[in-house]
Amino acid sequence: MKGRRIVLDHLGARPAAALMVDGRLDDLLIDDEGTRPGAIFRGICDRPMKGQGGMFLRLAGGQRGFLRGASGLKPGQPLLVQVTGIAEPGKAIPVTERLLFKSRLVIVTPGAPGINISRAIKGEEERARLRIAAEEATDGAHGLILRSAAETAEEEEIAEDIATMEALAAAVLADAEGSEPEALTEGDGPHELAWRDWSAPEVVTEPGGFVREGVLDAIAMLESADVDLGEGFLSIEPTRALVAVDVNTGGDTTPAAALKANLAAARALPRQLRLRGLGGQIAVDFAPMPKSQRKQLEQSLRASFKADAIETSLVGWTQMGLYELQRKRERAPMAPILAGLREHL
Known part of the structure; x- marks a missing residue:
């Protein structure tokens, strides 16, 4: 089906939104029932992080926030902050003083x-x-x-x-003033974010839209680490420290196989990371190819990520031949969300 279409539905009790482009799942939002990016708190400054120029804050609900680049703040001082991303397990929620x-x-x-x-x-x-x-x-x-x-x-x-x-x-x-932390806004959920950030000539809101539009079938494919590129395969394995990505040529043994698979992976990678909610450090092991072909691959990577809304830094090649990226953690990882919703998929 050609064109762009937004589908709003629920998975269990959780609101969810899907953006379909030419019949393919291009973006996916599922409420993870945690603290949403964009939520605004009145936090209370708690403890400075010496040497890093940061400040830990007490937030509503017993949560902790971490403000980078903090200066001139004192413990006990109230401060309005906004959540900027998803906290890694066991770490404080990243926040900023710059409210939007x-x-x-x-x-x-x-x-x-x-x-x-x-x-x-x-x-x-x-x-x-x-x-x-x-x-x-x-x-x-x-x-x-x-x-x-x-x-x-x-x-x-x-x-x-x-x-x-x-x-x-x-x-x-x-x-802004107060002696106790308080949640002032909760941030936008999937349906609100879809209305705010996506554009499409048609919006499907009737219950059961995920089934009729093929969204559930596309979501089920995200549970596999492997992605068929047509020109080889891509495997995406998140670990606690980083996201490991492997590219291989499959059964193609022609001289151009590696470059074709790597270019296909470069085109597919932003969408796959977006759909899976993956960020942080990313290491890509591209299929072995001559160093003379790296420039062409780098150009493809830049073009692909330029069109992606999530901030990503293309760091470059390591001495072992891996390609490193740093991607903002704007979303919760999709794998644990889907695991909890398996009965609805």
Whole structure:
């Protein structure tokens, strides 16, 4: 089935959202019932991390947060922080002082004044129209970023989005003081994130959509470490320390087999990491090939990850010939979530 389609459904009691592109699962969100990225807390500074310039904070529910680059903070001081990613097992939740209030069309940025427009919007006339609409709608108390989805949106819709986010920002900032930690927002769930961050001409909301649209079949394939690339195979094995990725040529023994498999793996890797919720350190063992072909492979990797929304640093080759990446932990790993939902798949 050609085109893009968003499917909203539930797996058991958990909300879930799938983005299908040309009949293939391109992105997947399942509520992991933990602390969501984007949630905002009033934290209480607890203990500085000497030598790392960080501060541990007490958060609501007995949770701990860790703020990097903290300076001038004292134990017992209240601080508004926002969750930036998923905590590794046994570690504190990563947080930031830079609050962002995101909606589908706009982002309100307290402490960062000015109006900015997504670089994805190219037309000068459209950019000028959006700036005027934002200037007329904002109260000027905070900064604004108009997202790419604002392109061609009606002025009334933009104004409503701005008013909603500015009201939320004002309410949260008013709760900055207090002697006890408190959860102020819970962050967006899968259905809200799909509405906010994905675009598609059709949204399927009727119950049972995952079955009818083939989403469950695609999810079941994620339980296997192996991915058939057509030009070889990809194996993805998460460990406690890192994610190990192996590329092999399968039964192809032609001279070009390694390069073909490696290029196919480079194209597939962002989507596979995204669907599996994997981040942190990633080590890729590409199929053996001449060093002269590395530049072509690196170009393919850069192009593939440039189109991916999750921040990823392409670190480079190790002396043993592995390729290293560092990927932001924006999502919970999918494997334990799927294991707990197996009866619904």
